[in-house]
Amino acid sequence: MLREVTATRYVAPLHSGGSVPAVVEADDLGTYVVKFTGSAQGTKALVAEVIVGELARALGLRFPELVLVHFDPAVAADEPHQEVRELHGASAGRNLGMDLLPGARDFTPEAAETFRVDPLEAGRIVWLDALTANVDRTVHSSNLMIWPTSGTVPAHLWLIDHGAALVFHHRWDTSAPGKAYDFRHHALGRYAPDVRAADAELAPRVTADLLREIVAEVPDAWLTGEPGFAAPDDLRAAYVAYLHARVRASAAWLPTDFPTGDELAAEEARRAARTQQGRPNWLKRVPDLHGEPAAARERPVHPG
Numbered sequence: 001m002l003r004e005v006t007a008t009r010y011v012a013p014l015h016s017g018g019s020v021p022a023v024v025e026a027d028d029l030g031t032y033v034v035k036f037t038g039s040a041q042g043t044k045a046l047v048a049e050v051i052v053g054e055l056a057r058a059l060g061l062r063f064p065e066l067v068l069v070h071f072d073p074a075v076a077a078d079e080p081h082q083e084v085r086e087l088h089g090a091s092a093g094r095n096l097g098m099d100l101l102p103g104a105r106d107f108t109p110e111a112a113e114t115f116r117v118d119p120l121e122a123g124r125i126v127w128l129d130a131l132t133a134n135v136d137r138t139v140h141s142s143n144l145m146i147w148p149t150s151g152t153v154p155a156h157l158w159l160i161d162h163g164a165a166l167v168f169h170h171r172w173d174t175s176a177p178g179k180a181y182d183f184r185h186h187a188l189g190r191y192a193p194d195v196r197a198a199d200a201e202l203a204p205r206v207t208a209d210l211l212r213e214i215v216a217e218v219p220d221a222w223l224t225g226e227p228g229f230a231a232p233d234d235l236r237a238a239y240v241a242y243l244h245a246r247v248r249a250s251a252a253w254l255p256t257d258f259p260t261g262d263e264l265a266a267e268e269a270r271r272a273a274r275t276q277q278g279r280p281n282w283l284k285r286v287p288d289l290h291g292e293p294a295a296a297r298e299r300p301v302h303p304g
Helices: 043-058 082-089 119-131 195-205 208-215 232-248 261-277
Strands: 003-013 022-026 031-035 066-071 093-099 144-147 156-159
Touching (some): 022 066, 043 066, 119 156, 208 232
Antiparallel strands (some): 031 093
């Protein structure tokens, strides 16, 4: 089960994410990025964080430790922003913390120029994202970190932020476990991910027993009140059944057709040209911030 800690010091909010997570110190002397139960994304984002993150860890991928953080809003009484204080007030009790990776940097196309991406590791990550329908690991927002970035220890890719995964649970559409997803813009698509080798290695390991162990780590309070499910254990069983069915249908959703870096660049140039054509002349010299590469935006160590 996830360890439980108590927040003792509020360090700072992370305003880059819609959920406005925060960096806190806890009574175990650890430092964590906390995602709050009162955020706009709701507890389903936290459920996805636990299930996908713990599955990644079980499969040998690098993912920071998750903990349950007891949070008293009084710890952050000096927070100057009213909307953030309201978020804290709505999140008293148990929230989700992710171990902070000090000094980690975002994985971006620019960072990858000095960092070798292993095709098999890339394949494992893409495979996990395809299994869990993670729609938020793109070339513009990779949700991958390079860590450590100094010293003698080799740097590795670390996965973070899976709140946008498990899209099926927003409407509980489990009718098509073999449904394919468009991964043409996956952050690792241009690095020749060996998804077939990953499938052969990982699919047999995602058993019903493993899935039951993982979903058991989700607190009951985050699984209560879902229409159509009488109790948290009924909802846990639904997660297990769907993900187990999906892994057995991997031949149907296995992503294998990724564009090259040149093809992605050409597509981006066409998109930028279309955007410029739709602008009045006085706006054509204004940067398109929505298409701006992740490296050009200032981001914290852990995005929200």
